[in-house]
Amino acid sequence: MERKDNKENQIYAADIVSIREAQLRIAPYIHRTPVLTSTSLDFIAGKQLFFKCECFQKGGAFKIRGASNAVFSLEDGQAAKGVVTHSSGNHAAAVSLAAKLRGIPAYIVIPKNAPKCKVENVKRYGGQVIWSEATIQSRETVARKVQQETGAVLIHPFNDKNIISGQGTISLELLEQAPGIDTIVVPISGGGLISGVTLAAKALNPSIRVLAAEPKGADDAARSKAEGRIITLPETDTIADGLRAFLGELTWPVVRDLVDDIITVDDVEIIEAMRLCYEILKVAVEPSGAVGLAAVLSQRFKQSAAWNESSKIGIILSGGNVDLGVLWESFHR
Amino acid sequence: MERKDNKENQIYAADIVSIREAQLRIAPYIHRTPVLTSTSLDFIAGKQLFFKCECFQKGGAFKIRGASNAVFSLEDGQAAKGVVTHSSGNHAAAVSLAAKLRGIPAYIVIPKNAPKCKVENVKRYGGQVIWSEATIQSRETVARKVQQETGAVLIHPFNDKNIISGQGTISLELLEQAPGIDTIVVPISGGGLISGVTLAAKALNPSIRVLAAEPKGADDAARSKAEGRIITLPETDTIADGLRAFLGELTWPVVRDLVDDIITVDDVEIIEAMRLCYEILKVAVEPSGAVGLAAVLSQRFKQSAAWNESSKIGIILSGGNVDLGVLWESFHR
Secondary structure (H helix, E strand, O other), X not given: OHXXXXXXXXXXXXXXXXXXXXXHHHHHHOOOOOEEOOHHHHHHHOOEEEXXXXXXXXXXXXXXXXXXXXXXXXXXXXXXXXXXXXXXOHHHHHHHHHHHHHOOOEEEEEEOOOOHHHHHHHHHOOOEEEEEOOOHHHHHHHHHHHHHHHOOEEOOOOOOHHHHHHHHHHHHHHHHHOOOXXXXXXXXXXXXXXXXXXXXXXXXXXXXXXXXXXEHHHOHHHHHHHHOOOOOOOOOOOOOOOOOXXXXXXXXXXXXXXXXXXXEEOHHHHHHHHHHHHHHHOEOOOXXXXXXXXXXXXXXXXXXXXXXXXXXXXXXXXXOOOOHHHHHHHHOO | OHHHHHHHHOOXXXXXXXXXXXXXXXXXXXXXXXXXXXXXXXXXXXXXEEEEEHHHOHHHEOHHHHHHXXXXXXXXXXXXXXXXXXXXXXXXXXXXXXXXXXXXOEEEEEEOOOOHHHHHHXXXXXXXXXXXXXXXXXXXXXXXXXXHHHOOEEOOOOOOHHHHHHHHHHHHHHHHHOOOOOEEEEEOOOOHHHHHHHHHHHHHOOOOEEEEEEEHHHOHHHHXXXXXXXXXXXOOOOOOOOOOOOOOOOOHHHHHHOOOEEEEEOHHHHHHHHHHHHHHHOEOOOHHHHHHHHHHHOHHHHOOHHHHHOOEEEEEEOEOOOOHHHHHHHXXX
C-alpha cells in the first residue's frame, strides 16, 4: 500500500509535456531512427520483436536526444561559456556534437579506460578532451575543476530533467512506428534512458510493460529495486562499458515505481546478442546496446510472468559504437 | 546516331509496368528497407548521400525482391515441381526463402568457394544444397542436371524479366524516400539489379543519372560498355564475391543504352568503404554491397563530369552477408 500511495503522489523529473517539448526542440538535430524486424530473430525469441535502432542515431547512440535537449534549453548567456561533462563516451560525443551545433565550447572529461572509438567520436565533433582516472570520483572532481575554471554548465549524463526528457522522445517515435507493442525492453545504467522511455510510454499507454536490462556485473539497479533504495557497488565488471553508472535521485523514483522488472544478463549472453545483431540484423551494436536483446533471449525472462503476457516487444538497441576488434575478440573468448 | 536510334527503338526486358506489378506481388514477402543518412559520410564524400539499406532486406540482400517475384509468378502446376538455381549465395538464399514462403522445394547449386554465411542462409531457409565446382560452367551443368531430374523451374540470378522487375522495385521505394536524388550508384555483376533500378528510376525521372560500380578484378561490364559488346573474362579476382558474374543478353542492352557510366574500384577501396559503413553507419555491408560507396569516394568519380553534376546521391548497399572474420581480416591486410 505504501508503495502504491507513493507512486500516485510522486512527481517525477520529466513528464509527457516536457518530453513533447523536447521532441520539438531537438527535431532539427537528430535522426528519426528506423525500426527493424527480423523473422529469424522472432523465431529465435519466440516473440515478435521490433528493434529501435538508436545505433543509427547521430553520434552512434541515443545520447544526442538528451544532450541536444539540454544544450538547446540553455539561455544564450549561460551557453556562451560552454558545457562540460564526464562520460565513458557516448554522452560525451553527444554533448560535443550538440555544442558544436550550437556553436559553443564543450569540455569533455573522459576516463582513461574509455573505448577508442568513443574518444574518436568526441574529437570528431570538436569536444576538448580532458583525461581523468577511471573512477567516478576522479571524473567528478576533474569536471568540477573545469567548471570552476571556465564557467561552463555541467550537463549531467542522466540525472537531469532535460536529459531524461530528451531520451523519452524515443518512445514517442517507437509507439508511432510499432503501435501494437505491449512491452519495451531498455538498457539501464544511470537510468536517464529508461526514465524518459518509461514516462513517455506509460503516458501514451498505461498498460505498456517496461523491462530494464542490466549486466550482472553492474547490477546496482536490480539490487536497488529489490531493496527499495539506491544501492551502489564498490566495483563493476562487465563488457558493457556504457552501463557502469549507478542510479541518481531523479531516475531512481521512476525505476522504483514504474519500471516493471529488471532482467540481469551475463557477458556471454550480451556477446551472443551482439553476434545475432551483427549476423542477422546486419547492425553493429555495442555491448551496452545489445543488453536488451540478451534479456529477451534469457532464461530469466522465459521463466517470468512477463513472458506469458508479452507478445510484441520493442527492444531499444541503444548504441553502435563498438571497435570491430573488440567485437571480433569477444566472439572468440 | 546509330546508338541513339538503337536506344529509342529498343524494347528492354522489363518496364515500369512490370516493375509496379512486381511491387504489388512481392509486398507481402519483403521489407521496405530504410534509407540512412550520415553527416560524417556526407563530409567525407563531399556530397549528400542516401543509403538504401538492402542489407536489412529479408535474407540480408536485395535478391528476395527478384526471387519472390519470379517464384510467385509461376503457375501452380509449374511451381509444384519446385525451383532450381545456381548462385554464389544471396540469390540462392532468396530463392530458398521465396520457395519456402510458397511451400515448394528449392534446389540450390552452390560453388564450393561460396562464403560460409551465405551457405548457412540457404540452409536456414530450407534450400537443398547441391555442390558444384567454382566455375560458371560447372554451376550451369549441375543445375541443368537437377532440372532434368526434378522438373524444377530454373530461376536465373539475373537474366530473367521477373528478376529484373523485382530488383527494380528498389527504385520505386528509394525515389519516394529520398525524392530529391539526382544520381543513383548501383553495384553491377550480371546486371539484374542495375537493369531493374535503371528502368524504374528513368521511367520516373528521365534526367536521373545511374552509375554502375564494379570491382576492377571483375570489370567485364566496364569493358563491355567501352567496346559496345558483351565481354567476358577468363577469370575474376576480387573480394566482392557477389560481383563475379558477366552480363546477360537481357541486361546488356540496359547497361549499354541507359546506364550513364561505370566506375571501377579496387579491393582496397572496397574494404575502406566496408569499414566506413561499419564504423560510421553501423551497418554490416558485404564487399559486393560496399562497392557503390567505394565508387562515390573514388578519384575516378571525382574527376568525372558526373561529379560536378551530382549533388544528392542514392547509394544501394545491396547486401550485408559478410562473415565477421572476413571483415576483420580484410581490415588488417
